[in-house]
Amino acid sequence: MGTYPDLKLFIDGGWRENAETSPVVNPATEEELGRLPHARISDLEDALSAAERGFKVWSKTPPRERADIILRAASIMRERQEEIARSITAEHGKPLAQARLEVIRGAEFFEWDAGEAMRMYGRVIPSAPGSKISVHHHPIGVVAAFSPWNFPMSQPARKISGALASGCSIILKAAEETPAGAIHIARAFEEAGLPAGVLNLVFGTPSEISQFLIPQPSVRLVALTGSTRVGRHLTELAAQSDTRVLMELGGHAPVIVCEDTDVGKAAVSGATRKMRNAGQVCTSPTRFLVHESIFDEFADRFTERAAATVVGNGVEDGVEMGPLANDRRVPVLADLVKDALSHGAELRTGGQRHGEKGYFFQPTVMTNVPSAARIMREEPFGPIAVLNPVKNLEEAIAEANAVPYGLAGYGFTNRADYIDRMIDEVEVGNFSINTLEASLPETPFGGVKSSGYGREGGTEGLESYMTIKNVWHSASIA
Structure with missing residues (x-):
């Protein structure tokens, strides 16, 4: 199968291990591939502090510079297509040909969003003489994201690309059963020169992580791809602190x-x-x-x-x-x-x-x-x-x-x-x-009814990661 990656947390630009771990198993052979460290509360506190600092830096980074880093990371992922694909097949079981395509799809998400980030135009609204009204987009803040196990690389890519392209920092809890795809993404961004704290990757008990992160005042968006049941639970948590949610839930x-x-x-x-x-x-x-x-x-x-x-x-x-x-x-x-x-x-x-x-x-x-x-x-x-x-x-x-x-x-x-x-x-x-x-990647993706709300991808995809501000400038005091 080739080399399966070392399983670690990625917090504030560095990799760390913990004593508490869970096994990652090859579903085709039932053999253990490695032990995945679980984040402690202290790790989550570090990740949150790092994301807050990272947001201050990244939100002020010009879109062109953000795009350059994202594109460098995507290029690294493409170069490592075979290594990443074999990791995905080892932990998830899908045929290698499908895993290779997933790596390319993940890279495409980054490439599209990197370009789209440079086209998040505001607008000027015609108004009376002496007044100017304009609309501005701003990155929403720290994102707490949760990705599932069925697409180990492309699902984390969707969350990370939207956040980073918009100027947000992100704490991603990826799936404990299939962690390698997200780890490869973090590696690529580390090598591409992403500032410390902008991307943080944690694993662990889902309820502990969500209950800690979602109520935090600096977490401004909760993004999930998962079941309708979990989506409703996280939405209820987010509602208690009036935190925006982006939910891509179940289908039939x-x-x-x-x-x-x-x-x-x-x-x-x-x-x-x-x-x-x-x-x-x-x-x-x-x-x-x-x-x-x-x-x-x-x-x-x-x-x-x-x-x-x-x-x-x-x-x-x-x-x-x-x-x-x-x-x-x-x-x-x-x-x-x-x-x-x-x-x-x-x-x-x-x-x-x-x-x-x-x-x-x-x-x-x-x-x-x-x-x-x-x-x-x-x-x-x-x-x-x-x-x-x-x-x-x-x-x-x-x-x-x-x-x-x-x-x-x-x-x-x-x-x-x-x-x-x-x-x-x-x-x-x-x-x-x-x-x-x-x-x-260039089309908006999301559901209606119990399949969620909000969109990822397309020109609409970055809007979930941004706030919209109306500015009314009068030439004199009214």
Whole structure:
């Protein structure tokens, strides 16, 4: 696997260890990769003080200079693509080819935001003679950010790039199960010349870290990518101190497959994409709502492709799907399948643990799943697809909107009237037509309803990390 990085905290420009640690395990082999130090309260106090000092320096650094440092760090990450990718595969399990793409995607987040930071224009508002009214953007302050385990490098990159490009300092609590991606990012910024205290990286007990950081007066933004349950909890904590939040939460993405589409291509595309990252993607296509006239053909082709997915250790050639990232997901998925079958769903393939070693789960397809089944309401976050027939587009849209989530949605059709209806009526923050790509660094990404609020990426992405000030200048005392 190559060299797995030393696991340390990064605080005030330096690396540190602690006696209290937890193991980081390879989910494909169940072997220990290293011991991750947990931050003590004293470490969090140091990180907060460092971030406060770092903000004073970084917020006054010209956008061009900030961009230069960010771009240097991104270049270092690109140069180390293979090393970082192998670390990601070791701790997360995803195929090496997907890990390599994740490193590039992470670098792209930094590159886009670095450029966008130089285009955060204010404006002058026409006013009466003797007055000038203008709008200014200012970095919000210290950011407390929390990133998940499913994308060890690109998810931390999204938080760090938005904060740093905007002129903020940041304390990031990355995932304890997959820490290497964030550590590689911190290394790159250290070498790129980022001032001490601007980026701080901690690990530990999530509740202890959030309860310490969020109420602090200097923490002005809480940014999370995670579950809806955790997002609500952190939002409640932040509300007690009137702290702004940026929440990218869970999803349960619908895929509307209309009768006029290319059935074979849509089915193969859907099955392939569903198994990416072992389904551990918040935008993963899960609920396939297929017109009844093409349902049987679609289900057959989808099941055939899903069942052919090559499952194994991510470092092996030809592997398309690795293990789940942690052992607790295996029984959760098995229970969801069991519950659906008890309600009358049809199991077309998979449905149980794969192999005897590692946290593998079979690519799973179920059809005709009743609305009473838990999986119709709960995000599986695993390689399980639900295929149900619908009579028409109206029914499909109603089913798509039947869950509280609204992060991503997809549609397959060539009809302009269908496209217009889905764009207008499907309740999601990101909707894609004839593709299962949900976002790019240059597009705003975020959800509606229980999938969160605020946006990352695109021209809108940096606004969450900034305050807007209206300035009214009168030439004389009124």
